[in-house]
Amino acid sequence: MIKILIKNNVFPYCLSILLTLCCVYQQCWANGDPGKINALIKAIKVDSIGGQLPQLSYQKIAPQVVKVRVSVDLPEDVRCDDWRIRILPAFQPTFHWAPHLTPSDNHIIAQHVFRSPMMMLTDQRKQLVIIPDVDLLNNTLARDWYMDMDAQKNQLTLGRSLAQVGEHVLFKRKSGNIYTRGKFEFAFYVLAFDDREVAENPFRRPLAFYWKNWGAGLFEKGEPISGDMETYVRHSYHWAFQSWVKQVWQSFEINGKKVGAPTFIVNTTQSPNYPGKTNEREFRSIWNQAWFSSLRSASGLYRFAKRTGDQELLDKANLTKELALSYPKKDGFFYGLIGTEMEETIAGEGDKKSVRSKGWEHYYWGNSNRNPYTWDARKSPFHLLDMSWTALLMLRWYNELEKDPRLLAYAEDYGKSLLKVQTADGFFPGWLDVETLKPLAHLNDSPESALSVTFLLTLYRMTQKEEYKVAALRAMQAIMKEIIPNGRWEDFETYWSCSRVGAEDWVGKKVLRNDMYKQNNFSMFWTAEALLECYQITRVKQYLKIGQRTLDELLMTQAAWQPHFIPIKALGGFGVMNADGEWNDARQSLFAELIIRYGKELKQREYLQRGLAALRASFVMMYCPENPDTKAQWEEAWPFFGKEDYGFMMENYGHGGETNAKGLGIGEFTIYDWGNGAAAEAYNRILDHYGAYFLQGRGL
Known part of the structure; x- marks a missing residue:
């Protein structure tokens, strides 16, 4: 059962939202078993925004790929310095990978370093990969997406926060983020594998997924440059x-x-x-x-x-x-x-x-x-x-x-x-x-x-x-x-x-x-x-x-x-x-x-x-x-x-x-x-x- 963490709400309101969200969850899983995703994720914990709890929906993209969408309608502008989705795996990884270091709880992987953004956890057979939906990031012109990987807590985080440069070059959260009223959306992909290929090469399938979905099309259109070099x-x-x-x-x-x-x-x-x-x-x-x-x-x-x-x-x-x-x-x-x-x-x-x-x-x-x-x-x-x-x-x-x-x-x-x-x-x-x-x-x-x-x-x-x-x-x-x-x-x-x-x-x-x-x-x-x-x-x-x-x-x-x-x-x-x-x-x-x-x-x-x-x-x-x-x-x-x-x-x-x-x-x-x-x-x-x-x- 996916668990939802609700912050900054009174209990009756929390209970109402939790029941609603559970219905969404049950209906979504009923439409198609996402297979191994369920076995590899113990919980997804989602922050509220200004007292509003986002809803999660799931779409099965491929046998080992699920897209998770998060949305909420905000009736007014909301200040929220740091909004997070925390993903807790159901296994203990022996190998971790993320594109940037976050040596303390104050550090984040700012979107500035989203070159092929993903985080991955593996053991000898299991692999969990989280990939932000960069199409949505581009469509919304977002400038505040981030990731974080905490191996000690066995937790992956996606979120939105302004970022500032700390050490050369690490990133830290920065206060002052404002969410304008209307529909708030966030999305990410979950890739999950359980086979021998994980230990041999944990990078191949996530890379192939990324290139197929984003890189190849741009290349075939002539990017980054075309013509005679x-x-x-x-x-x-x-x-x-x-x-x-x-x-x-x-x-x-x-x-x-x-x-x-x-x-x-x-x-x-x-x-x-x-x-x-x-x-x-x-x-x-x-x-x-x-x-x-x-x-x-x-x-x-x-x-x-x-x-x-x-x-x-x-x-x-x-x-x-x-x-x-x-x-x-x-x-x-x-x-x-x-x-x-x-x-x-x-x-x-x-x-x-x-x-x-x-x-x-x-x-x-x-x-x-x-x-x-x-x-x-x-x-x-x-x-x-x-x-x-x-x-x-x-x-x-x-x-x-x-x-x-x-x-x-x-x-x-x-x-x-x-x-x-x-x-x-x-x-x-x-x-x-x-x-x-x-x-x-x-x-x-x-x-x-x-x-x-x-x-x-x-x-x-x-x-x-x-x-x-x-x-x-x-x-x-x-x-x-x-x-x-x-x-x-x-x-x-x-x-x-x-x-x-x-x-x-x-x-x-x-x-x-x-x-x-x-x-x-x-x-x-x-x-x-x-x-x-x-x-x-x-x-x-x-x-x-x-x-x-x-x-x-x-x-x-x-x-x-x-x-x-x-x-x-x-x-x-x-x-x-x-x-x-x-x-x-x-x-x-x-x-x-x-x-x-x-x-x-x-x-x-x-x-x-x-x-x-x-x-x-x-x-x-x-x-x-x-x-x-x-x-x-x-x-x-x-x-x-x-x-x-x-x-x-x-x-x-x-x-x-x-x-x-x-x-x-x-x-x-x-x-x-x-x-x-x-x-x-x-x-x-x-x-x-x-x-x-x-x-x-x-x-x-």
């Missing part, structure tokens, strides 16, 4: 190497050898149209790191230049390759960036200070400062993740673009050193001290090791040296045992980038209220890719099965609908983690081909569509005429933008957890290697691998 690629390269070339392109010499690459980051004050004084956001630098990889972008530029016969761009791509080969090494380990000294300047009395580079004659070698130890890149430790990524890109350049023997030699020199630091349990350390080359304290048993697996297996393919394969498979076994079953997706970005909540006391521990780790989808990508590589080398089906499960967990962070409160196209774009606010993050260009590869291997159309949607979403944030919605938002935020800025592209949207149609959510910088240059690389690579016919969405 080559236009966006040309905008990227025109911006970087013509209209913004003085701000972006860096060319200098190292030990008498000419090198070059686009700078790490530029901002709106560097626009040719900016009326004020330039201020560089961060130290001028060029990175080869897991996010910002100049070598990755250069490989895309190389492909484009070869295809179009553009010798000038080909020369620039090769200069970036020369720079990568110039990074100095210590016993096979190598630095991740080259930077310049910076200085503060003041143009005149009363002017604000600005920061500018001293120039490349004042360069130094360093490593990514996104780490637990220091913000100073000159003092930052070697990061094995960054080195494995760069070395992998060198092997891919050698294998697919040109047989430069220096690339293979540089990568294998690193590979030999990598084997020496593998731990007894199979993992690779997180960071090494730059002087002693000894492992430091953090992430020594993390999914970052998966990227080293892919690198070593690629090195094995090219050299046929068995030791690389043996080490890679041993690391993969450790990840399969320690990381995947527990959802321990912790990496450098999870704690030591912009979202540092939990860095002091959550590392290696679950947030108890949610029974979840703070998670980052970058780790899921590396792991899903490594598992596919393991399968393709060994043909052991278990790698493919677990790889699909990991890919599906990654896809839980992909937008599969178009919210009314996101004023740019969102389908196919990715968030980042369960404690941040991004939409359409630049990582989607990196993820796109892997999703397509799984689609090809498993012959699943959904994956092919999702992969192409991710690639298309990679260009949505670009300022250009082909993106009218995005262009309008850029001009709301930066009215001086003009045609010289076509191609400027922020890495994501809504990062701070807030958006509106007046430019809130638009950023102020472009990272070429984690934005337009990265998106162009993904397009050029996928074009070379699958052809223009596939990129146009034909033959899926």
